[in-house]
Each structure stands twice: as structure tokens, then as C-alpha cells.
Amino acid sequence: MKISASVVAQMLGAWQVGPGPAHQRLSDRLRLLVLDGRLVLDAALPSERDLALALGVSRTTVGTAYRSLADTQFIDTRARSRAVIRLPDDPAPHRQAASSSPTIDLSFAAPAAPGPILHRAFDTALERLPRYFDRRGYERDGVVELRESVARWYAGRGLPTRPDQIMITNGAQHALALIARTLVRPGDRVVIDHPTYPHAIRAFTDARARLVPVALEPDGWNVEQLRVAGRGAALAYLIPDFHNPTGQCMPAHVRRRLDPGCPVVIDETMADLAIDLPRPVAFAADHPDAISIGSTSKSIWGGLRIGWIRAGSSILTRLSRMRPGTDLGTPILEQLAASILLDGLDTHLPDRIHRLREQRDGLYAALAQHFPDWTVSIPPGGLSFWVVLDQPISSRLAAIAPDYGITLAAGPRFGIGGAFERHVRLPYSLPVDELASAVEQLAAARRAVVRGERGKHEPSTVA
Ligand SMILES: Cc1ncc(COP(=O)(O)O)c(C=O)c1O
CATH class of the missing domain: 1.10.10.10 (Winged helix-like DNA-binding domain superfamily/Winged helix DNA-binding domain)
Incomplete structure (x- = not known):
């Protein structure tokens, strides 16, 4: 290419x-x-x-x-x-870190597992597994237990759903890639929020889509611009619930009015992480034709690798036919555990939300102390601040950050065309004391950038 x-x-x-x-x-x-x-x-x-x-x-x-x-x-x-x-054999030649402490990873916005809850769910799942032993084990659309649990998850969010409207995937990223491969042809236009989730950009560019960015401003989604951009587009991909990276949540009256005039893919991976608001009603309650994707990665654990697609039968049939080109289904044990965990979500979610609120407040306080010249708005949910820097130094900061014991995802990763050099995403999915240390190290990294030092390290991946 x-x-x-x-x-x-x-x-x-x-x-x-x-x-x-x-x-x-x-x-x-x-x-x-x-x-x-x-x-x-x-x-x-x-x-x-x-x-x-x-x-x-x-x-x-x-x-x-x-x-x-x-x-x-x-x-x-x-x-x-x-x-x-190409890539060199060792793209990140090791350099002595300026900080003696281990690296704190701020490039991932993903919480750690609720260990004991996960253990119990897998114990029960293992007991249930023999029910599947007389079958082949290839459940291309997912086991019925989990599809029922996902259907209940939607019902709990105001959207009655049947299990046959659900396909289980290996995480929401897999869902996105499958949708991109199935519904997007080379040269098709795909509307995205700008900024947006970087691996969605990747999924659509891998499908050779032409991305049409619509600015997501601090005051939210612009229904009119989305309508204009959506004209003739193959898809619009939006994250209305606690958007990654900004944390914004689309208000109910905007959801109702939103109509890009093309098929809409709604990413609800963050929907459960409602810190200051009630959990939003599922988008498809107002837009029955929307293709919704979801995941257990943020509400439970990324290591489960369980996601799903909710769509009408003709779209699901097309996705199901396309799927075997890359995989033949999701592991049964993980699906059974995810079903148990999703059904018990209301029990463990309050604890996760409580922690996130504390971590969000802790990170906010540390940033206010060390970076009074950066602008940090507190989002109502999600996992990160989308910080506005005082200078366009995001990539330089991300490049030098590992030398100061942290990894960062630079602002331009969340957009196209080199935008967002004045932004950085800072997740609050780590314990408060780690966040406080990370901000001190970030302050040292910023001083180094201002002094004109250059980083030598490999930027990490993001989630
Ligand atoms: C908005 C959004 N969509 C999708 C994903 C991918 O989720 P999964 O871990 O389920 O593949 C993420 C992960 O960070 C995300 O933030």
C-alpha cells in the first residue's frame, strides 16, 4: 500500500x-x-x-x-x-529509566479483575461445562446461557431483547473488526466521533474505509453535523455512553434526535461505568435498527475477552457467515463464567463505581497540584480524563514518558490527521497511590520535554 x-x-x-x-x-x-x-x-x-x-x-x-x-x-x-x-528487531532499545520505580502504565484505561468474584464464577462455570461435552464445542454465535444473560443486560437498560438478537464475540474489538470487515467496502465512508477509540480507527482503516471525523466538542455531540456527515456513508460509529477517551455521555434528548441517515454502530463497552449519572438507557431503545456492541472488559475484566453484537437478524446472519474467516467461536468456559458474572453485575458494580469515583477524585487532585495550567474536566463516568495541555507536546510527552517510569497514549492516537497534539488521555483505572506517583513522574517528564530532551522508547498499545 x-x-x-x-x-x-x-x-x-x-x-x-x-x-x-x-x-x-x-x-x-x-x-x-x-x-x-x-x-x-x-x-x-x-x-x-x-x-x-x-x-x-x-x-x-x-x-x-x-x-x-x-x-x-x-x-x-x-x-x-x-x-x-518495517520494524527493527528491537524497536525499543533499553535506556536507563530516570525513575527507579517500576513503570506505571497510563496507556490502558482498564480496571483490574475483581479476583474472588471471578474465581467463584469460574468454579461454577466449570461445574456447568460438562453439559456441553456431548456437543462439538463450536458455538459460532455463542452459548445460549450467555446470550440470555446479555439479553437480560439490555432489558435492564430499557431495551427488551431476545437471545437470538445477540452474537457473542471475543471482546468488543473483535465485534468491531467483524462489523468493519462485513459491512464496509474499500473506499466506503465511515463517520466517527473525533476523538474516538483508537482501535476502532484501526478496524475501519484496515477495512480501507475513508474516515469522516465529526468533532466531539466539550459540550457534546452535534446532531446536525452528524446528519450532514452521514449522508451517503456506509456506517457511523459512535460511543454515546461514557465515551472513550472523553468520558462524555450523550443526553437522552440528543439520543432521540440523532439520525445520521446511515447504519449506526453503537459501542456500549463503557455503558456500565456510570459514576455520577444513572446508567443510560440503551441507544437502540430509541433506534431499533442500531447495531450495538458491548463487552465485559470494563465492567468485569478485560482478560475474559467476552463481547457481543446486538443486531437484526439479516445483519447477524451476514456477520455469522463472515466470522469463520478468522475464528470459529468463543471459548465455552469463558462464556459460562461471563454469563454468571453478567447476571451478578448489580452486586459487584457498586464497588467498582465507588473505587472509580475515588480514583477519579485522586487523579484530579494530583493533576490540579502539579499541572495548574492543564485543563481537566470531570466526566460523569468512564475511565479517563481527556486533558487539554497548555502546549502541543502530547507526542513528545508520550515518547519520553517511559524514561520517567510511565507509559502514555498520546492525544493523536485518538484521532486522524495528527489532531489532538494538545490532548492526552489520562485513565483513573489504577489505585490512588499509583496515580499520585504517576502524576509526579509525568511532571518530571513534562519538565524534560520543556528542557528539550527527546524520548527513545516505544509507545505502548492502548485500550
Ligand atoms: C470504546 C471501546 N470499545 C471497544 C473496546 C475493546 O474492548 P474489548 O476488550 O471488549 O475488546 C474498548 C477497550 O478499551 C473501548 O474502550
Whole structure:
């Protein structure tokens, strides 16, 4: 796949800002794009001349940046007319961390498991497993127990649902990828919130969709802009419940009015994490044709790898036919445990919400102390703050953060075209004392960026 110079220029965003020579800033930013997965392996970069023109810099600047990437094995220039993205064998040469404490991972917005509850559920699931021994074990759409539990979960959110409206998947990400592969053709337009969940961007770009971003402003979703953007689009993908990364929740009157005029995929992965509001009514209660996806990853544990799709029968049939190309079903034991855990959600959720509220308050207080010049709005739920920085330094901060004992997901990962260099997502899914240490380390990392230091580490993945 060839990537055009204008696309690369857009992805690079505000690369010109910062210390050091231009070629170094350019190669640093390209390296970050490769490590983030925004520039995909085997893609062909534009020629030096085209990129220099698109960026308004000399060809020497681009040539030197490309040579530095070739020297560090981030591109391959041998025997090809265009430089091709690759990864070195060791993309993150170890450097002595400036902090002696172990790394605190702020790149994941995901809570730890409720250990004893999980244990009990798996014990019971193991007792129930023999019921399946006389069957083949391939349950492509999911076992009926779990589909019934998911149907009850929707009923509890104001949306009567039958088990045959549900397909169980290996997490919500699998659901998204399956939907993208089934419903999106190369060149189709897909409307997204901007910012949005990075792996959704990935699922739709892997399906070669053209993404149409609609800004999600601090005051929420713009129904009119979504309607205009949705005209002729193959899909709109929205996260109305405690949106990742902003934590915003779409008010009931906006839900009712929202009509992008194209099929809508609603991601309800965060729906249970209602800290200050009642749990929102399921989106499809107002929009019966919506394709909804959900997951146990945030309300229970990411390690379960259980998600689902709720849709009408013709869409589910198409998804079910497409599925065997990549997998033949979800493990039965995990499904039985997830069924027990989902049915018991109302018992354990209050504790999770209580903790999240404490962690959210703790992170807020630590940020107010160390970063009075950053803007932090408190979301009504979800797992993270979408922080506005005082300067466009998010990628540089993420690149240097591991040297200071933390990993971060830079703002541009949540958008397209290099946007959000002035934002960073900070999750409060860790214990308060770890969050407090992480903010101190973040303050040290910011001082290093301001001093003009450069990071050498690999940015981590996000969830
Ligand atoms: C909005 C959103 N959708 C989907 C996912 C993927 O969830 P799962 O772990 O169920 O694959 C995540 C995980 O962070 C998410 O935040």
C-alpha cells in the first residue's frame, strides 16, 4: 500500500514544533507513527521529493530523516523505489529509566479483575461445562446461557431483547473488526466521533474505509453535523455512553434526535461505568435498527475477552457467515463464567463505581497540584480524563514518558490527521497511590520535554 504525501503530512501534525534540527524532529515523529501502528508495516512512504513538497521543507531534510529511519531499521530502502515501513528487531532499545520505580502504565484505561468474584464464577462455570461435552464445542454465535444473560443486560437498560438478537464475540474489538470487515467496502465512508477509540480507527482503516471525523466538542455531540456527515456513508460509529477517551455521555434528548441517515454502530463497552449519572438507557431503545456492541472488559475484566453484537437478524446472519474467516467461536468456559458474572453485575458494580469515583477524585487532585495550567474536566463516568495541555507536546510527552517510569497514549492516537497534539488521555483505572506517583513522574517528564530532551522508547498499545 502506498501512502500519499498529503496523508503523511496530515498524520505528522505539529511535528515542526520542538527542539532540535528539523530532520530529527521529522524522523522522531515518523518513528512514533510506526510504533503507534498509525503507519502500518509494509506501507510505502511517499518519495523524498513529494513529502518535502507537502511539508514545505527542503528535500535534504526529508532525505536525512529517511536515512536516519533506515539506519535504525524503521524503513527499508533496499531494492525498492519507495521507502517501505518495517520494524527493527528491537524497536525499543533499553535506556536507563530516570525513575527507579517500576513503570506505571497510563496507556490502558482498564480496571483490574475483581479476583474472588471471578474465581467463584469460574468454579461454577466449570461445574456447568460438562453439559456441553456431548456437543462439538463450536458455538459460532455463542452459548445460549450467555446470550440470555446479555439479553437480560439490555432489558435492564430499557431495551427488551431476545437471545437470538445477540452474537457473542471475543471482546468488543473483535465485534468491531467483524462489523468493519462485513459491512464496509474499500473506499466506503465511515463517520466517527473525533476523538474516538483508537482501535476502532484501526478496524475501519484496515477495512480501507475513508474516515469522516465529526468533532466531539466539550459540550457534546452535534446532531446536525452528524446528519450532514452521514449522508451517503456506509456506517457511523459512535460511543454515546461514557465515551472513550472523553468520558462524555450523550443526553437522552440528543439520543432521540440523532439520525445520521446511515447504519449506526453503537459501542456500549463503557455503558456500565456510570459514576455520577444513572446508567443510560440503551441507544437502540430509541433506534431499533442500531447495531450495538458491548463487552465485559470494563465492567468485569478485560482478560475474559467476552463481547457481543446486538443486531437484526439479516445483519447477524451476514456477520455469522463472515466470522469463520478468522475464528470459529468463543471459548465455552469463558462464556459460562461471563454469563454468571453478567447476571451478578448489580452486586459487584457498586464497588467498582465507588473505587472509580475515588480514583477519579485522586487523579484530579494530583493533576490540579502539579499541572495548574492543564485543563481537566470531570466526566460523569468512564475511565479517563481527556486533558487539554497548555502546549502541543502530547507526542513528545508520550515518547519520553517511559524514561520517567510511565507509559502514555498520546492525544493523536485518538484521532486522524495528527489532531489532538494538545490532548492526552489520562485513565483513573489504577489505585490512588499509583496515580499520585504517576502524576509526579509525568511532571518530571513534562519538565524534560520543556528542557528539550527527546524520548527513545516505544509507545505502548492502548485500550
Ligand atoms: C470504546 C471501546 N470499545 C471497544 C473496546 C475493546 O474492548 P474489548 O476488550 O471488549 O475488546 C474498548 C477497550 O478499551 C473501548 O474502550
